[in-house]
Amino acid sequence: MSYPGTSPIMIADTPQLQLEIPSDALSQVWQQQAFTTDGIHWQAALNQASLKTLLPWVQSFAPNARIWANSAALSSFWEVVNGGAIEFENQRLVVIPTAAIDDRELRVPQEWVDLPSWAGDYYLSVAVNLEDDEIQVLGYTTHQMLKQRAQYDPLDRTYSLNEADLIPDTNVLWITRRLCPDEVLRSQLAPLPALSLQQAENLLARLGTTDVVVPRLAIPFQQWGALLEHGGWRQRLYQRRLGLPEQWSVQQWLQSGISTLAEQFGWGATEMQSNLAWARGSEISSQKALLRHLSIAGKPYELRVFQKSDDVWRFELQSTSGALIPGGFKLRLLLEDLMPFENNEDVAMNAIECLYLEVRLSPGDTLVWETEPLPENYDREILCF
Numbered sequence: 001m002s003y004p005g006t007s008p009i010m011i012a013d014t015p016q017l018q019l020e021i022p023s024d025a026l027s028q029v030w031q032q033q034a035f036t037t038d039g040i041h042w043q044a045a046l047n048q049a050s051l052k053t054l055l056p057w058v059q060s061f062a063p064n065a066r067i068w069a070n071s072a073a074l075s076s077f078w079e080v081v082n083g084g085a086i087e088f089e090n091q092r093l094v095v096i097p098t099a100a101i102d103d104r105e106l107r108v109p110q111e112w113v114d115l116p117s118w119a120g121d122y123y124l125s126v127a128v129n130l131e132d133d134e135i136q137v138l139g140y141t142t143h144q145m146l147k148q149r150a151q152y153d154p155l156d157r158t159y160s161l162n163e164a165d166l167i168p169d170t171n172v173l174w175i176t177r178r179l180c181p182d183e184v185l186r187s188q189l190a191p192l193p194a195l196s197l198q199q200a201e202n203l204l205a206r207l208g209t210t211d212v213v214v215p216r217l218a219i220p221f222q223q224w225g226a227l228l229e230h231g232g233w234r235q236r237l238y239q240r241r242l243g244l245p246e247q248w249s250v251q252q253w254l255q256s257g258i259s260t261l262a263e264q265f266g267w268g269a270t271e272m273q274s275n276l277a278w279a280r281g282s283e284i285s286s287q288k289a290l291l292r293h294l295s296i297a298g299k300p301y302e303l304r305v306f307q308k309s310d311d312v313w314r315f316e317l318q319s320t321s322g323a324l325i326p327g328g329f330k331l332r333l334l335l336e337d338l339m340p341f342e343n344n345e346d347v348a349m350n351a352i353e354c355l356y357l358e359v360r361l362s363p364g365d366t367l368v369w370e371t372e373p374l375p376e377n378y379d380r381e382i383l384c385f
Contacts, residue, residue, distance in 0.1 A: 017057070017137040017170045021130070025052035033075040036210050036241050044078040046097040046128045051084045053135050054095060054124070061174050062088035070377045072264035073231065076238035080216050080228070081109045085120055091185070094120035097128045097135075104138065104163040108146060111216070113159050114189060115225045119143055121185040122173060125166060139166025140173055147187040157221060195226045197337040200233050208240025215241075232336070232368060232382030235261075249384045250305065250313075251363075254288050265381065267292050272306065294375040299323065303369065305383070308358060313385065317355040317371060324351035330372035331355040336382055338368060361385045 029048040035041040051067050058065040065088035069077065074084065086093045094112045106125035112118055123146060125138040141149075141161055150159035167173070176183060195203070203223060207215040215237070216224055228234050232248075239247055239261075246252070247261040258267050271286045289306035294317075304316040317331045325348050332345045346355045359367070365385045370378070 016139065016168050019053050019057060019135050019137075021049050021053050021128075021133040021135060023133075025049050026130075028071070033078075034242055035075065035079055040079060043082055044075065045130065046099055047074075047078055047082065047084045047095070049128055049130060050095045050097040050126045050135055051086065054093075054126070054137075055086060058086050058088055058093065064088060066377070068092060068377070070265055070379050072261065072266075073235070073379045076234050079238050079241060080234075081111050083109055083112050085112075085118075091122070092120040093122045093124060095124050095126055097126045099128050099130070106139070106141065106150075106161045106163075106166060108150070108159045108161075109216070110152075110157040110159065110221060111225065111228060113143065113146055114221070115229055116189045116191055117229050119186060119189060124170075125163075137170055138163060139168045140170060141166055143186040144184055157217060192222050192226045192229065195223065195230075195233075195337070197335075199223070200227060200230070200337065203227055204233065204236055204240060208237055210241055230338070231380035235379075236382070246384065248382055250290065251385065253290060254307075258290075265292075265379075266294075270304075272304075293320070294371070296329075296371060296375050297326075297373050301325075301371075301375075303371075311360050311362065312358055313361055315357045315359070315369060318353065324353060325355060327351055329355065331357060332370050332372065333357055333359060334368045334370065336366040336368060338380075 026045055026048055029041075029045050033041075033044060035044060055065060055067060065086055067074075068085035068087045077084070083094060083096050085095065094108070096106060096108055096112070098107075106123065108123055112120060112123070120143055122140055122142055124140045127136045127138055129135070145165070146159050146161060149165055150161040152159050203219060204227075206212065207218060207227075212218050227237065235247075244261075247259040249259075253259065253262065253267070253269065258269060268291045269288050270291045272289045273286055287306060289304050292303040292305075294301045294303060300320045302318055302320050304314075304318070306314055308314045315331065315333065317325065317329075319325055327348050327350045329348045330345055332340075334340060334344065344357070344359075346357050348355060361367075363385065366382050367385070368380050368382055370380070
């Protein structure tokens with residue numbers, strides 16, 4: 001099989017890790033994910049191959065390891081920036097793939113280094129050969145070493161580290177973790193200034209067209225980073241660049257069915273008994289509710305969203321295992337720009353059956369939901385009402 005822009009990578013006899021790409025690693029990115037150009041699609045394939053190949057290797061050392069971000073969200077990352085990440089034991093390993101034969105340096109996009117919510121503890125440089133279905137890990141470094149030793153290029157906003165500055169043997173990573181558990185891996189990062197809703201809308205309008213070929217370089221980094229760190233805005237940017245219709249309209253979901261993208265994120269619909277019918281003493285009826293399955297602190301939960309009256313919507317969080325929600329858990333709603341509002345949070349003071357919020361909304365209003373602790377692979381979503 002041949003792919004655009006490929007050429008064989010010569011694998012030398014070195015201590016560097018070499019792994020075979022699983023046969024099903026690329027099926028999703030080739031068949032299901034869409035991108036604005038063939039080049040971006042190709043780079044996404046390199047990212048997918050790297051993550052899917054490396055995950056079992058990481059899991060052999062840290063069984064709870066998982067790819068960071070919902071799999072449905074990855075295309076919105078790869079449309080605008082190269083790289084992916086694997087999380088394990090409260091740490092993050094950022095994977096930067098390349099297909100170039102002579103590219104023996106690690107070039108990390110600034111997003112993976114300077115965005116507080118994206119930054120990793122470890123960074124792997126990975127050579128991918130899709131023709132021979134194999135990858136080679138050229139070496140690794142840490143966030144602190146990148147900040148101290150790498151050369152920053154303001155033209156393409158990357159941190160570059162020569163191969164000689166990489167640690168070639170990945171066994172050292174796991175040995176060091178065991179022998180030096182308190183090693184400082186990350187440099188401190190300051191949070192980025194928040195974007196107002198108007199600023200975000202202006203940036204999305206400007207960058208959401210393919211006339212802007214490289215959106216990550218089109219505006220100052222602090223604005224770009226703040227836009228990307230908001231998962232809902234990053235998704236909107238992806239949708240606009242692909243010319244997709246609105247994917248997160250709750251009213252459309254209830255009337256016409258869940259959008260394809262929302263289904264991939266885990267949203268579904270269910271029928272539930274109408275409390276209004278009970279209150280009126282009339283014949284029992286049912287109403288449609290939106291349902292999102294979550295994993296929080298290793299336990300299964302579900303988030304339900306349904307219309308209680310013409311302008312009142314109810315959000316409920318419940319355990320699906322029959323257990324109570326532990327004390328300290330929170331269900332929270334925020335405005336699209338992540339600002340709080342009155343009575344926007346419900347807190348479990350003790351173990352309880354359900355957390356819920358009721359909010360009065362007008363057509364066109366938007367909300368972001370979140371829980372505390374955050375669900376596994378949580379990515380902010382903007383629900384449009």
